Amino acid sequence: MFARRSFLALPPSAKFLYVLLKTRRRMSRQELISETFLPPRTVNYGLSRLKDLGLVREDVHTEDSRKVVYELTETPF
Numbered sequence: 001m002f003a004r005r006s007f008l009a010l011p012p013s014a015k016f017l018y019v020l021l022k023t024r025r026r027m028s029r030q031e032l033i034s035e036t037f038l039p040p041r042t043v044n045y046g047l048s049r050l051k052d053l054g055l056v057r058e059d060v061h062t063e064d065s066r067k068v069v070y071e072l073t074e075t076p077f
Contacts, residue, residue, distance in 0.1 A: 007055055013038055014046035026071045028061060
């Protein structure tokens with residue numbers, strides 16, 4: 001079970017990425033950077049925090065197997 005407190009302790013950038021993934025379903029790292037205007041390091045950090053909590057998973061891009069897409073695994077509440 002996911003702890004709500006853990007989600008609330010995330011940095012704002014990670015929460016922003018979570019909300020964007022919730023509305024868009026699947027996005028690549030580059031799409032997240034382009035849509036959010038966040039620096040690549042910030043997007044990487046937010047994604048790693050979300051992955052650590054088990055909220056986001058990586059999957060292979062359907063059109064280009066060299067790319068990775070991110071999608072939500074569960075809701076935090």
